[in-house]
Amino acid sequence: MRARVLVRPKQGILDPQGVAVERALPALGFEGVSDVRIGRLVELEIDDPAQLEAISSSLLANPLVEDFEIELLEDAPSA
Amino acid sequence: MKTGILRFPGSCDEVDAQLAAQLVGEAVLLWHGDRDLQDVDAVIVPGGFSYGDYLRAGAIARFSPVMESVIEFARDGGLVLGICNGFQVLCEAGLLPGALLPNANRRFTFRQVELEVVEADTAFTSACPAGELLSIPAKHGSGRYYADEATLDQLEESGQVVVRYRPDQNFNGSLREIAGVRNTDGNVFGLMPHPEHAVDALTGSTDGLRIFESMRAAVEGAHV
Numbered sequence: 522m523r524a525r526v527l528v529r530p531k532q533g534i535l536d537p538q539g540v541a542v543e544r545a546l547p548a549l550g551f552e553g554v555s556d557v558r559i560g561r562l563v564e565l566e567i568d569d570p571a572q573l574e575a576i577s578s579s580l581l582a583n584p585l586v587e588d589f590e591i592e593l594l595e596d597a598p599s600a
Numbered sequence: 601m602k603t604g605i606l607r608f609p610g611s612c613d614e615v616d617a618q619l620a621a622q623l624v625g626e627a628v629l630l631w632h633g634d635r636d637l638q639d640v641d642a643v644i645v646p647g648g649f650s651y652g653d654y655l656r657a658g659a660i661a662r663f664s665p666v667m668e669s670v671i672e673f674a675r676d677g678g679l680v681l682g683i684c685n686g687f688q689v690l691c692e693a694g695l696l697p698g699a700l701l702p703n704a705n706r707r708f709t710f711r712q713v714e715l716e717v718v719e720a721d722t723a724f725t726s727a728c729p730a731g732e733l734l735s736i737p738a739k740h741g742s743g744r745y746y747a748d749e750a751t752l753d754q755l756e757e758s759g760q761v762v763v764r765y766r767p768d769q770n771f772n773g774s775l776r777e778i779a780g781v782r783n784t785d786g787n788v789f790g791l792m793p794h795p796e797h798a799v800d801a802l803t804g805s806t807d808g809l810r811i812f813e814s815m816r817a818a819v820e821g822a823h824v
Contacts, residue, residue: 534746535773537706561655580663583656583692585699586746 522570523594528582529560560587601625601819604640606670606686608632608661613647613796617683620796623809624816632664641819642679643670645686647739647794657700657742658688667693679723679815680788684740687780687790695788696781697755698747704773708741711771712805713793715763715779722762722782723818724789727810733766734807736793738779743792745774745781752776758784763791 530536539557546554563581567573573591582589603621607614607629614629621627621644628638632650637643650661661667667689674680674695682690690696703709714733717725728734747755752775755761763780770777772792780791795808 534701535704535744537702537704541706580659581655583659583699585748586701 522567524565524567524570524573525592525594526563526565526573526577526581527560527590527592528563528577528587529558529589531586531588534586601642601816602638602640603627603642603644603815604630604637605644605646606630606632606666607646608648608650608664610650610652611646611648611685613683613685613794616794617644617646617796620799620808620812623799624812630666632661632666635665635669637666637669637673642681642815643673644796645670645680645682645689645790646796647684647686650685650689653685653742656688656692657685658690658692661685661689662693671695674783674788677785677787679818681724681811681815682788682790683794683796684738684743684792687792688742690788690790696783696790697751697760698745698778698781700742700792701744701746702742703740703744703771705771708739709771710737710739711769712736713738713769713771713779714766715791715793716766717762718764719759719762719782722786722789722814724782724811724814725762726817727813734763734795734798734810735805736795736798736808738771738793740772740792743772743774745772745776745778745792747775752778755781760784762789763793 538559543557764777782789795811798805798808
């Protein structure tokens with residue numbers, strides 16, 4: 522099965538990447554953007570989706586500083 | 601004392617760490633794919649960018665074969681020092697509390713910092729004169745020490761905060777100016793600045809040597 526794991530910095534944790542992007546936007550003429558947060562998207566094929574929780578908490582995310590969300594997708598998109 | 605310095609793909613400070621450790625004894629490099637720690641008395645997890653820092657700094661290195669042996673070595677009371685990326689690896693491995701986040705200044709920063717030795721009665725700092733600052737270089741992009749408030753309180757109460765940045769030099773935004781912490785048993789210590797780069801008068805400060813001298817004293821004391 523195809524799955525996605527979305528990893529993001531926990532609320533309240535400073536995200537320097539997000540700050541850098543937020544500050545760059547006005548230079549391009551985009552105003553009114555705030556609270557930019559940057560995470561990580563992991564896409565994978567997995568035989569047993571029940572393992573995703575353990576995979577995410579032990580490797581894909583550091584639960585001390587990051588939250589993660591698991592999304593199961595129907596079928597792999599045909600190439 | 602015989603020290604083993606780990607070498608991962610992407611390590612870059614392992615040779616300096618070896619040269620520093622050789623000033624206080626014998627020192628060998630230990631390849632990441634090997635499990636044999638070669639009967640060393642202490643282990644150094646060096647600086648660099650192990651496994652390219654993929655995913656998060658230290659996240660992949662912690663699962664390497666040599667780290668399985670280091671975790672066992674640490675659980676048996678062996679001395680383990682993590683420097684910079686090594687500190688990140690030890691946190692990811694759960695041998696030290698907390699995590700290292702990207703610097704608050706959003707830059708990879710290289711500068712000399714002065715460290716306050718908060719705890720001078722440890723296996724890693726016993727040779728540091730009380731009240732004296734250690735002048736040591738720091739160079740990293742992800743060195744912002746983070747733990748939740750309850751953990752920070754507990755670390756301070758139990759004497760696990762070993763070194764702090766001088767408050768006006770906390771460039772990475774570490775919580776409570778923490779530059780290095782030890783575990784509850786006191787045999788594992790990690791810090792972001794690089795004592796191994798401050799052991800020779802030719803390159804400035806020799807304050808880093810105190811860390812290695814302290815480790816020798818701890819090991820040789822244990823052998824008596």
